[in-house]
Amino acid sequence: MTGRQGDVAAKRVGPLWMTLFTLAWLAIWTVQLTPVQLLLPLQLDTNSQGEDWIAGVVWAGVVLSAGGLVGIIAAPLSGRFSDRTRSRWGRRRPWAIGGSLFSAIGLVLTGQVTGPLAVGASWVVVSVGVSVASAALTAMIADQLSEQRGAASAAASSAQAVGIVVGVGAVVLLALSVAASYLLLAGIIAVVGAGTAILLPDAPSNDMPVFAAGSSGRPASWRDRDFLWLLISRLTVNVGNAFGTSLLLFFLLYGVRVASGEAQDDLLILIVVYTVFVVIASIVAGILSDRPSAHPLRRRRMLTAVSAVVQAVSGIVILISPSLVMTGIAAAIMGAGYGAYMAVSLAFATDLLKDPDDHARDLGLVNVSAQLGQLLGPLLGAGLVALVGGFWLLFAAAAVLSLVGAAMTYAVRATTPASPVPAPVPR
Numbered sequence: 001m002t003g004r005q006g007d008v009a010a011k012r013v014g015p016l017w018m019t020l021f022t023l024a025w026l027a028i029w030t031v032q033l034t035p036v037q038l039l040l041p042l043q044l045d046t047n048s049q050g051e052d053w054i055a056g057v058v059w060a061g062v063v064l065s066a067g068g069l070v071g072i073i074a075a076p077l078s079g080r081f082s083d084r085t086r087s088r089w090g091r092r093r094p095w096a097i098g099g100s101l102f103s104a105i106g107l108v109l110t111g112q113v114t115g116p117l118a119v120g121a122s123w124v125v126v127s128v129g130v131s132v133a134s135a136a137l138t139a140m141i142a143d144q145l146s147e148q149r150g151a152a153s154a155a156a157s158s159a160q161a162v163g164i165v166v167g168v169g170a171v172v173l174l175a176l177s178v179a180a181s182y183l184l185l186a187g188i189i190a191v192v193g194a195g196t197a198i199l200l201p202d203a204p205s206n207d208m209p210v211f212a213a214g215s216s217g218r219p220a221s222w223r224d225r226d227f228l229w230l231l232i233s234r235l236t237v238n239v240g241n242a243f244g245t246s247l248l249l250f251f252l253l254y255g256v257r258v259a260s261g262e263a264q265d266d267l268l269i270l271i272v273v274y275t276v277f278v279v280i281a282s283i284v285a286g287i288l289s290d291r292p293s294a295h296p297l298r299r300r301r302m303l304t305a306v307s308a309v310v311q312a313v314s315g316i317v318i319l320i321s322p323s324l325v326m327t328g329i330a331a332a333i334m335g336a337g338y339g340a341y342m343a344v345s346l347a348f349a350t351d352l353l354k355d356p357d358d359h360a361r362d363l364g365l366v367n368v369s370a371q372l373g374q375l376l377g378p379l380l381g382a383g384l385v386a387l388v389g390g391f392w393l394l395f396a397a398a399a400v401l402s403l404v405g406a407a408m409t410y411a412v413r414a415t416t417p418a419s420p421v422p423a424p425v426p427r
Helices: 002-010 017-045 055-085 093-112 116-144 149-173 178-199 225-245 246-254 260-290 297-321 324-352 358-387 391-409
Strands: none
Touching: 002 017, 002 055, 002 093, 002 149, 002 358, 017 055, 017 116, 017 149, 017 178, 017 246, 017 260, 055 116, 055 246, 055 358, 093 116, 093 246, 093 324, 093 358, 116 149, 116 178, 116 358, 149 178, 149 260, 149 324, 225 297, 225 358, 225 391, 246 260, 260 324, 297 324, 358 391
16 A cells, blocks of 8 residues: 555646636535625624614524534534545545535525524535535545645635635626525536536545554544644634624624615625635645745745734724725735635645545544634624624734634644555546
8 A cells, every 4th residue: 555655645636637626616615605795694684774783793693603513513524424435436526416415405495594593594404515515525635636735725715715706796796686696506516516526536445445443553633733733723713714704794884884785796896805815825825835845844834824914914904994995905915814824724734634544534624623713703703793882893803813823823843744645546
């Protein structure tokens, strides 16, 4: 096995693999973040300019967090099953397809129901499906790549920002109703998500042995202090990011006092600005982290920490001047910091993995750390808004948590060798 691992590790994937991988993540981020940014707030907003508007903010936080808490259980659990799956379709492909189709069902349901409880229950289905598909796709980075892990991580993180623009742009520019919007998203994940999962290579694994827990003799990644510190820092930075992004529509309506008829258009502009900087920063940072270095893990650790500091600056900018123009500047800064952070921290995580037979489970935990942050953020953020009756504490907390996450990154010792690549060659 060792010899073949070396052969696989030396291989590089071509443009077709990167294109399919990017499209798969584009579909996932589009169907996950369009409801978070626009559709769910619209469904849960009380349409009140009085104090009752806070109830809409709180319900949005509760619904998003409920879906997220279920989804974060699904990611490592499905990843564990994926690691042990043996079929002629491979280990990852069946789970990526199944998760995509399950998400589509949940999206259709979410668009047909009303009321916070029904919307929340339907959103749970979406979150589970997205988590299952994400765990399978993320494992492909560690399974199939070594030299291009930063580039693949950049593709996944840049697709996150582009997905928001694709989804929100389609809803706003086509003037779709909420129900029609969810049907469109369901079609995207069913066709693009499942389609790319079918086309991405995944080695048939029905002839691979099923390993009992701990039989490989290698320590579990989730018990490693460095891996755990990275998980905690990703959680912290993502909570900070969610504070700055998830309640943005409410901030425009009740913080900046944008007219309700203009809020959606302004939100789309801010998302586009955010997206441009996420894409540029993630690609640049991912490529930089892949460059040969005497200490590659130190390079990734440094880039990860610096990116979190850049994100922190965005919260300070809004605190200085909570206007529409300054919000746009903050969106650019946050996009640059978060795009670079997500690209490099994911590549950093793949380098810290211990056992190639548990890639999906362990990277499912890496996904969970980000998802939990993004889905606890709205709930905690809504509480901060309700506590002070405004948004200043929300953005102050966003800056502080980003700085804390940057500091936590340096608790990771940059001495762990890159994770090995398993033997099966995808075809």
